[in-house]
Structure formats: structure tokens, C-alpha cells
Amino acid sequence: MLEHDRQAVATVARQLAGAGMAVGTAGNVSVRRGDRIAITSTGATLSNLSADDVSIVDLDGAPVEGAPATSELALHLGAYRRFGTGAVIHAHAPVSTALACVLEELPAVHYQIVALGGPVRVARYATFGTTELADATLDALQDRSAVLMANHGALTIGEDLDTAMERIRLLEWVATVYWQAATIGTPRILNVGQLQAVRDEMARRQYGRLTPAGSS
Numbered sequence: 001m002l003e004h005d006r007q008a009v010a011t012v013a014r015q016l017a018g019a020g021m022a023v024g025t026a027g028n029v030s031v032r033r034g035d036r037i038a039i040t041s042t043g044a045t046l047s048n049l050s051a052d053d054v055s056i057v058d059l060d061g062a063p064v065e066g067a068p069a070t071s072e073l074a075l076h077l078g079a080y081r082r083f084g085t086g087a088v089i090h091a092h093a094p095v096s097t098a099l100a101c102v103l104e105e106l107p108a109v110h111y112q113i114v115a116l117g118g119p120v121r122v123a124r125y126a127t128f129g130t131t132e133l134a135d136a137t138l139d140a141l142q143d144r145s146a147v148l149m150a151n152h153g154a155l156t157i158g159e160d161l162d163t164a165m166e167r168i169r170l171l172e173w174v175a176t177v178y179w180q181a182a183t184i185g186t187p188r189i190l191n192v193g194q195l196q197a198v199r200d201e202m203a204r205r206q207y208g209r210l211t212p213a214g215s216s
Contacts, residue, residue: 005038006029006054012089012161013040017047021093021172025151028070031087031161032080035059039076043066071129075155078134079141085157087164092153093172095179100148106171108190109178111198115170116156117144118195125150148169 013029016022028047030039037057040046042142044067046051055066059080061073070076076088099106099122106113106120113119123140128134137155141147145167146156154171158164181187 002033002038002056004052005033005179006051006056009038009040009054010049010051010164013044013046013049015165016089016091016168017045017049017186019093019169021091022046023092026092027075028072029088029161030076032085034138036064037076037080039069039073042070044070047179051090072133074129074134075137078138079155079157082138083157085164086159087161088155088157089161089164089168090153090155091168091172093168093175095175096148096154096172100154101151101174103125103148105173106178107187108146108195109181110174111190111195112170113174114186114195114202115196116146116167116174119173120148120174121147122146122148122150125152128152137191137202 009029009031016027021027025043025045028040030037030083035058037059038054039057040049041053041055055069056064057069058064059077061077072090075090079085104122108119121140121144123137126136137147137149141155145158146154148154154168156164156167156171158167160168178187
């Protein structure tokens with residue numbers, strides 16, 4: 001069932017690990033196909049994940065095929081229900097995670113942050129795998145396509161896996177730019193008007209994805 005999607009989830013999981021954005025079993029990936037979700041299984045090592053390590057569940061989280069799904073299943077299901085997105089990636093990328101330990105929000109240090117919906121909020125800390133974590137993360141994700149999770153990691157959504165992966169890479173890049181700028185001095189932050197001018201120019205040029213998945 002969903003063999004193509006299972007292969008795609010496994011490929012993205014290995015890419016996350018290869019890029020240093022997931023270590024061991026830390027991180028999870030899913031994609032939605034109708035009323036079914038292909039999602040990494042619990043305890044699976046992302047660096048060598050195969051399609052056989054990808055579970056199938058329904059939109060209520062009931063198992064359909066494969067091993068038990070990741071402990072962060074509630075986080076993924078909540079994103080699908082609330083935002084109608086097509087794919088979810090949760091990673092522990094080092095710079096994003098470091099900033100999630102010290103910031104309340106990743107500010108607009110670079111104009112490309114508009115592709116994530118704007119400054120990236122940091123969701124309050126809660127224990128992994130809990131509904132409290134899912135609720136806090138999804139609240140902070142509102143009107144965005146990326147969120148940082150305090151003392152934990154990051155999450156992105158997209159209409160497909162390629163988009164969600166593009167966004168997690170962009171988030172880690174913007175986080176790195178902020179970190180490096182902050183080691184030199186006080187980063188100059190773009191204001192609301194400057195970000196809107198970027199959106200307007202991108203729209204005029206029909207360039208890039210500017211709205212979070214599931215938004216109208």
C-alpha cells in the first residue's frame with residue numbers, strides 16, 4: 001500500500017540524516033495520500049531507513065500497515081487536520097535546535113524568511129510525543145510553514161515532501177545566518193513593511209511559494 005509514498009518518505013528521511021538534520025532515530029517524516037498517511041515508524045534509524053520502515057495509518061492514527069508509527073504521530077496528524085497540508089517534516093537540525101533553546105522567535109534577518117510565512121515562532125516546551133507538544137507546536141505554526149520547538153527541534157509543512165524538505169533546509173539556513181550574524185554584532189532585522197515589499201515583488205515576478213500549505 002502506498003509503495004511510492006513509502007519510498008519517498010524513506011528517501012527524505014535519509015536525506016535529513018545525510019544533511020546532519022536528524023541523528024539516529026531523532027526526527028520523523030510523513031506524507032498524506034487521501035485518507036492515508038505514510039509515516040516513519042517508531043525507533044527507526046533515519047540514516048538507513050527503507051520503505052519497509054514506513055508505516056501506514058489513517059487520519060485518526062489507526063494503524064493500517066507496517067510497524068507502529070513514530071511517537072510524534074499526534075504532531076503529524078494535527079498538522080494534517082488543522083492545516084490540510086500534504087507533508088510534514090520534523091527534524092533536529094543543529095542550528096535551528098540551538099536557537100530554539102535561546103530565542104522566543106527567529107526574526108527576519110534575511111528576506112527569504114517570507115517563504116516560511118515570516119518570522120518563525122518558537123513553540124513552548126513540552127515532553128516529546130505528547131498532545132501538549134502537538135498543541136503548542138501547531139498553535140505556533142498558525143499562518144506559517146515552519147516552527148521551532150523549544151529545546152527540541154523544528155517542523156515544516158508543505159503541499160508535498162519536496163516543499164517541506166525545501167523549507168526545513170531554508171529554516172536551517174536562515175537560523176545559521178542569524179547565528180553567524182549574532183556572533184559579529186547585533187543582527188539588523190527587516191521590518192513588516194520591508195517584508196511586505198518582498199512579498200509584493202515576489203508576487204509580481206510570480207516567484208516562489210509565499211503561503212503556508214493549507215492556507216487560502
